[in-house]
Amino acid sequence: MSQHRIASFEFGRVIATIAIIALHSQIFMQAPLFDDQPLLGMGLNQVSRFAVPLFFIIAGYFIQPRLTTERIPYLWRYARPLLIMWVSWSIIYLILPFNFHIVATEGYFTERLFYWQKLLTAPLNTLFEGGLVHLWYIPGLLSGLTIITVLLRLKLSRLIIPVATLLFIFGLMAGSYAQITELSSPIFTRNGPFFSTFMIMLGFEVRRRNISVSLKNSIIMMLVGFGLFIGEANYLSLQENGTFFHDFLFGTPLWALGIFFILLAKPNLGNYKIIHSLSKDVLGIYLCHLLIVIYYLNIISILNINPIIASLFAVPVVLTVSIIIVRCLRKTSITRYLVR
Template sequence: MISNVTVGPGPINQPVYSFYWAKVIATLAVVLLHSHAFMSAPLWQDVPWLGLFLNQVTRFAVPLFFVIAGYLIQPKLQRDPWSTLMAYAKPLLKLWLVWSLIYFALPFNLGTVVEHGYWHERVGYWSQLMQAPLNTLFEGGLVHLWYIPGLLSGLLVMAGLIASGRVHWIGPVALLLYAYALMTSSYQPFTGLESAIFPRNGPFFSTLMLVIGFWVRAKGRPMSVTLAFIVSLLGMALHLTEAFFLLPLTDEYPGYDFLFATPLWAYGLLHLCLALPQLGQRQAWLKSLSEATLGIYLVHLLVFIYYKNVLGMLSLSGYWTEFLATPVVFVVSYLIVIMLRKSPLHRLLLR
């Protein structure tokens, strides 16, 4: 959710307009992922293979946001880590708190509200959140808000190491955090290890992605388009292969956020953007849309929840409802962001 694509003083001194495309495509992928497209049908041998494929092929999105963030913040973070972190964190923490309160307050199941009242619907959700208070602390009012604490906690780890003169430690520390997260989540059936906090939350996954962007910017050695495409494709193929072989280890359909190959996938995609820096330079609409991606991310899950409510009230179902979910949720979320920009609350609800 980065709003600035301009690369300042550093090894690669040019605007990277392709980050506009990266942000928009990644946001579409997040909406597709959270819309649970085709997870109920079609089925082949009672398994929704198309839905599972879409669930995993969209997993590049948040890692790509993280690596771009690490890339863009590198010069300032390395020069003045604490001031940079504070300036970066304040507006994001404000958004996390405000939208958490919104999601705490707004009902999700309108049928329950009509039948039993607002308080009954909300108390059930609040009780659910309180069953895992540490995760709720790192997620906020709704699960997708984990992105903001995840981003900031990863940057906190990096800023602390840089400020203490241990910049060379950020790679090993990030790898250790990532390995711990994998062992306690996707590969937990092999290790038997448990984590007090869901490993996707906090700095466990985010730090390595941020460090990848940080070091790519610091080293200033971009790949060719061909090599970046090959690395991206290889990373995606390995990620999907891991997910396929891990599938039989769980009793329910999993949603692997990150796997061993995911950093390679994100690394290749970042280099692909850097190898095509002028892509999107002349599309003014693209710049405008990319600047709305953080707002779309914040609001889209609520739009999807109400989309499902409306379908339920109208007794509508079928392939077409799943197919329409992503475009409807994306467009409605974008329109809401546009309206919020024009409202007196835009400084409170948007960055």
């Protein structure tokens, strides 16, 4: 990101990382149940959806000064190590098995062949994800930054906001709202530039225009955005073949931007040594954590552990193991291929 670190943003990135681990660990999605619904799990699932949008906004905020002045050369220097890590982790996820039961009963190649065939059913979408679904973040980040950089290079900076907005609207219309609009996209619209460009643009424009919002108004913005997000999720769940779970909705930008402005208004929030230490590992944790989640879920299934107990321990176990892996990787000669 930037050599100049703001404590509250580092704190926000750590909290967002924990939220992503909780989301992917599916905590409390099997129990407890209320009227046969995992209401607690569903609530935590939706509360966690601020995380990746916040990452994008923070990235846009920090990259703005040098991207504006250096443009394509800086984009390449920024993108190169990320692309190397994306390819490296994709290879790892293509090789390592995910389902212990299938490996034990049918063999390694049967388990892997099933997964490889699944990826090949949508090759273009796989290109914008990588070896495992969560890696979409890196192609999303870089495609959004590329669009903004090209517009800057062509001296069309006035088009950054409208282009990002159009991509965002199309992403929703052909994504979460596709059941209503009947629009389609060649890739799953969470991937690629559709949402990332808009979120990066928000951070980029906040920095470029030196925008600030009071703490009170930031909290209001966050609450209104989250309320809109939940309202949309409920509305969409009531439609034919609707679902309650969505990565991005119209309320997402307001919600994530509200959180961002809270962090901007309170720069010393989370100014602790442990946060500064953990913040250096955020990208590495993100890249490796889903494999730990998958293996954790395999183990609790094999051991038939109570789902509530499993949910309580999921985040601390996955976070701790991920940190250990990242810090061990930093001591190896392959560190630049896997962590930053």
